[in-house]
Amino acid sequence: MPVLVNEKIDSLLETTSRSFYPTLKYLPKKTRGQIGLLYLLARVADTIADSKVGETEVLLDHLSAYNDVVQGRAADLPDFEPLAEVQTNEHEAELLRNVPLVIDGLKHYQDDDQKRMLECLEVIVSGQILDLERFGPANEGGGISALPTDEELDDYTFRVAGCVGVFWTKMSLAHLMKLPPDEEKLFMERGVRFGKALQMINILRDIPEDLRFGRCYIPEAALKSIGLEPEALMDDTNLEIFRPLYDRYLDLTNEHLEEATAYIQMIPDTQFRLKASCMLPVLVGQRTVTLLREGNILDSDERIKVTRDEMKTYAKKLLRALLIPGGVRRLLEKNKDAP
Template sequence: MSVLINEKIDNLLKTTSRSFYPTLKYLPKKVRGQIGLLYLLARVADTIADSKSGETDELLRLLRGYNDVAQGKSDNLPDFSSLAEIQENTHEAELLRNVQDVVDGLLVYSEEDRQRMLECLEIIVGGQILDLERFGPANEGGNLSALNDNSELDDYTFRVAGCVGVLWTKMSLAHLITLPAEKEGEFFEKGIRFGKALQMINILRDIPEDLRFGRCYIPEQELRKHNMKPEDLYDSKNIEKFRPLYDEYLDLTNEHLDAAIEYIKMLPETQFRLKASCMLPVLIGQRTVTLLRDGNILDSSDRIKVTRDEIKSYAKKLLRALIIPGGVKRLLEKNKNS
């Protein structure tokens, strides 16, 4: 893949993203850099908010200070060196050491594109701030807190991922495609659900990890309907009691993925790269949902994820599907329950 922004930022992007980077290479050049940079900007915020040490007030200060600089409200970038030192992931530590370079990447793009990216970042950071205020820092062994109800869950998935669907859609309409005015609202709605689908997968896949750090994204109100409380999710033996609710959320995720498929169908047939970049996360998402439905998500020793080899296989299948009439539809339908 050709240089997106510069070699340094491109390398940060490659090393901090396991599943997104392969998707990025399919994107048309006109929007590839903007989407990639937004990912890095958001990843900085996510790394700050999810740091496994530190006080809530300090993490909030760093997060707000970072966003103020990115948004052009301040020139005083916080010192992230101490936070970088405590990162378990060396790639995330390197990202924190190069935040200024990531922010400076915004200058490569037009004012209109910068505003699109920064609007999205503002929403994402707002979600991270809400997370810290709700749960506190991700310190192992802390008190367990849960979302209250499904409206909080839906709001969270929009703030951290649904808004990316909005950005993706805005970039596509600004640089790549034209849709009838009466179709744009539907296109944005499906784009939001596309983003929510991917975040729901993260939530439903990462339950044991989140619990370990005192965070439960399964709403307490819904757990009570099944005579459960957040603490019950620590015990893998409770999976059968939890499964009906868990399956409800997997069904919701599949409904969001179906909306993502409809989003892809709305793209012009000539936009092969744009279609491919949308299809790969859907294929991976469908497969992940199947694995989650079959496994015991409460068993922290059994990490459920799509392997790198499977991702490579999907990439090959995708290329074939794009050149065969009807191939995209058949691949998505076949993959949904495989």
């Protein structure tokens, strides 16, 4: 049975997401489709922005035009076929060839849910536009550009992931659970930290790949404080100098993950599926942080990630934990990274 609007959209979702799709299937049916569709809408934007071939101005134009059509501000999509043809990932190419179908999926949901999806997508695209404006010219010139400060890093993680925590929380409160107003505010704040945690993991895991395309998300001011320039991170012999700063960002990620754990604890035990869907990315995130703390994160040949077998093991563990009183808290505590 499709989890979204139809089998084609479901197939696009499954083939373009290795880590998110397993989480999606745990979600309650009342929110599964909307969250899955937002993922696809955002993935289209991400595929445009991350295209490794194409002038920055062209990608910016395509990204803005796509968002304008989704938001209802324009009617005509750009021709994505040239961009699809240069994708190295065949599934992302197929996604670009089916953009109208993905956008059409919005009409299957009520107005309030459409509004929540569009609000979140607007913020995500704003982050991707900033990304292209910051890093595109450097990439075209063969150089590397870095985020200036920790404040810009925090803003970026909110735009591309923290806002998804807001969306997820709004959907949960609208369809699945109720909290007192003061607890709603805390739940929302923790949802933002949840999203930021997952994006920080992406950033800290993908340093070598990002550098190859002129992007350095480790702030320039922080690098200068230890006597390094962004280009120095391309040489893994600088790992010893970089490691204390890197570990500081891992510690920040752990702080975000602690808030994500607290977020899960606020979900009523009756919301079995919602808890499960939140637990899996936290468990995988905790494990990834541990691997990053141990590995050579500047070596482009050492790809650090949780294996599919580990993912399956976590799926089994979380289901057992949900059935045992106190099991959720114990599993998350046992699994977390220990600096």
